[in-house]
Amino acid sequence: MGIGERNALVVGAGIGGLAAAVALRRIGWSVSVLERAPIIAEVGAGLTLWPNAVRALGALDLDVTDRTVKTVSRGNILTPNGRWVRRNHPEDVGVLAIHRADLHDVLREQLPDSMLHTDAEVTAVSSDGTVMCSGEELTADLVVAADGVNSITRRTLWSGDAVFQRRAVWRGVTPPESVWPVQESLTLGRGVQVGVLPLPRERVYWFVTVNADQPNQMYADDRREVLNRVGDWHDPIPALVAATPPDQVLYNDIIDIDPVPTYVKDRVVLLGDAAHAMPPDLGQGACQAIEDAVVLAAALADDDLPRYDRDRRARVQPMAAEARDSVKRNSNTNALAHSGLMLAARFIPPKAWREATAKWADWTPPKLPR
Numbered sequence: 001m002g003i004g005e006r007n008a009l010v011v012g013a014g015i016g017g018l019a020a021a022v023a024l025r026r027i028g029w030s031v032s033v034l035e036r037a038p039i040i041a042e043v044g045a046g047l048t049l050w051p052n053a054v055r056a057l058g059a060l061d062l063d064v065t066d067r068t069v070k071t072v073s074r075g076n077i078l079t080p081n082g083r084w085v086r087r088n089h090p091e092d093v094g095v096l097a098i099h100r101a102d103l104h105d106v107l108r109e110q111l112p113d114s115m116l117h118t119d120a121e122v123t124a125v126s127s128d129g130t131v132m133c134s135g136e137e138l139t140a141d142l143v144v145a146a147d148g149v150n151s152i153t154r155r156t157l158w159s160g161d162a163v164f165q166r167r168a169v170w171r172g173v174t175p176p177e178s179v180w181p182v183q184e185s186l187t188l189g190r191g192v193q194v195g196v197l198p199l200p201r202e203r204v205y206w207f208v209t210v211n212a213d214q215p216n217q218m219y220a221d222d223r224r225e226v227l228n229r230v231g232d233w234h235d236p237i238p239a240l241v242a243a244t245p246p247d248q249v250l251y252n253d254i255i256d257i258d259p260v261p262t263y264v265k266d267r268v269v270l271l272g273d274a275a276h277a278m279p280p281d282l283g284q285g286a287c288q289a290i291e292d293a294v295v296l297a298a299a300l301a302d303d304d305l306p307r308y309d310r311d312r313r314a315r316v317q318p319m320a321a322e323a324r325d326s327v328k329r330n331s332n333t334n335a336l337a338h339s340g341l342m343l344a345a346r347f348i349p350p351k352a353w354r355e356a357t358a359k360w361a362d363w364t365p366p367k368l369p370r
């Protein structure tokens with residue numbers, strides 16, 4: 001593909017799709033974003049942004065500092081009855097917690113409304129850059145498939161359905177000032193983890209990760225179900241769950257994909273979860289989607305699309321494999337294995353702990369042309 005051709009269709013307006021649109025626009029491409037939902041929005045949950053993602057946002061001239069809270073991410077560990085196992089300091093790693101909607105807004109604010117198309121469902125993508133969208137045929141020099149873990153693009157042009165990891169997660173964000181102040185924590189039960197992260201405006205993001213026998217489980221009352229499982233865990237966990245409006249408690253299966261052999265096919269590239277959905281245990285999925293966007297733009301600016309494929313697979317696929325391994329460890333209900341996890345959390349020295357948890361944060365984005 002020649003550099004003179006500069007028109008892209010981005011499929012999906014999640015964090016990955018919007019980041020890609022911002023990055024491609026930055027290098028002078030004309031971009032249209034196609035989103036099947038009637039509105040462009042993110043779910044009501046939090047996200048950890050590791051320093052690698054903060055740097056990638058910086059490469060796009062985006063600063064999220066005033067919408068974030070510094071966190072220790074997996075550094076403050078407790079038992080379900082509230083005994084401290086490990087305490088870290090927020091400066092240790094430089095991770096930020098953000099509400100998903102805020103990150104989404106930061107990206108969206110960079111894009112004119114005329115670029116964003118809602119109710120635009122893509123039903124087919126060809127490697128020559130042709131897209132069927134809501135019954136219309138569109139063509140582009142490049143199609144960026146940022147259509148998530150169940151990407152129709154990946155399933156038709158590549159192969160590979162999402163893989164259910166026999167885990168599921170409930171998430172919620174408390175209304176402002178309802179339960180505050182709260183200290184960040186990760187509480188480890190046998191096969192069950194509860195995370196608590198303060199967000200700006202005195203809101204708190206919490207998640208409860210559990211083992212699940214089958215996908216697509218439906219509960220009549222998700223909040224009640226969460227309280228059944230962790231209602232007797234230490235404070236403030238029960239209060240956080242109880243303060244979250246029941247209709248805002250989210251339940252999702254944990255699904256990922258097997259590694260794909262390439263992220264590029266002619267005029268189509270995979271980006272974000274479509275390319276490398278991974279279990280959330282490392283807190284890096286969205287961070288990687290943002291990295292993808294910057295690396296893609298830099299590769300296109302140099303007219304070197306294969307570099308995007310090479311660089312991104314080399315970085316993300318080992319990370320996704322590690323996230324899968326973490327699932328195995330975190331889902332283990334064996335008492336001995338759990339004691340081993342707790343002992344490791346207690347006795348691993350701070351430097352080694354930081355190196356293990358933050359090893360993927362050590363990444364510098366390529367420079368984009370001005």
Ligand SMILES: Cc1cc2nc3c(=O)[nH]c(=O)nc-3n(C[C@H](O)[C@H](O)[C@H](O)COP(=O)(O)OP(=O)(O)OC[C@H]3O[C@@H](n4cnc5c(N)ncnc54)[C@H](O)[C@@H]3O)c2cc1C
Binds near residue numbers: 037147271273
């Ligand atoms: C419980 C949980 C916690 C997580 N925590 C973190 C964290 O702390 N830090 C982190 O970095 N990551 C985290 N992640 C991962 C992160 O959420 C994802 O990696 C990221 O949101 C992926 O963004 P995306 O844009 O690639 O995909 P998505 O967010 O899935 O967006 C895809 C978009 O494409 C649209 N779409 C799909 N199909 C079509 C179609 N055919 N036509 C048009 N539009 C379509 C969808 O409507 C959607 O808007 C977590 C994930 C989970 C499940």
